[in-house]
Amino acid sequence: MERTPAPDWIVHDGPDAHCFGCGHRNPHGLKLAFRPCGEGAVESFYTAPAHHAGAPGVVHGGIQATLLDEILGMAVHGALDDRNLSIVTVDFNLRYRRPAPTETRLHLRGRLLRREGRDFFVEGEIASEDGAVLTTAEARWRALER
């Protein structure tokens, strides 16, 4: 009898999964799920409802930041070798290049660039499904003792 293969998707749905970005127990959150997409890289998809708009039909810059903060954090998590460390965003730089539409599936990608001690440097983007890059971000995360 074959084993069921491990699912590709990383879903945070445990009892403490209340994070606004990825907690599947938070009814008000974005409930993102993630999957690896190459060495040090992760991806996700999100379709923003109309109530996440800033200007009509355009995803609010803060919701875009939420999406990018999540995908970049997941890229760091993949590189963590010590479960007693937690990670926090230190610097987060975004560039809004084209409007990101609501009610349209967006593709999120994040990747680890390098690690320097407890600091992790990552980059990522929000793209349309046809591959147009809409918003890009770079960030520095830091691992802290719990």
Next chain:
Amino acid sequence: MERTPAPDWIVHDGPDAHCFGCGHRNPHGLKLAFRPCGEGAVESFYTAPAHHAGAPGVVHGGIQATLLDEILGMAVHGALDDRNLSIVTVDFNLRYRRPAPTETRLHLRGRLLRREGRDFFVEGEIASEDGAVLTTAEARWRALER
């Protein structure tokens, strides 16, 4: 008979006020209100509910970005001299210095630094009510023809 003084607070509650950050017609939004606080500067207050947390008890970095994007945009709005221009965020750089707690009133401040043609440079911060600076941001906004 004295006139009623103009209210200090700027509240977006018109029929199109659906912005996730400041639209008072958006039941899922933050419903921020703003008031001037000196030359080129604006302020606001926000108490994040528990469901806006990333790590437990700490406001998600993306919700903090929403708060800062809003207060910085309002600082630009105050300097706009042409109602046929709309404004968009171009670059947005955040630095997370200390955890911003949920369920605690936070003080948001934004100010215009300078204008270069259609580009507006602004800075702002999230602070605790006792004045500790928690998160800082700088941004470049651009005015576009409608």
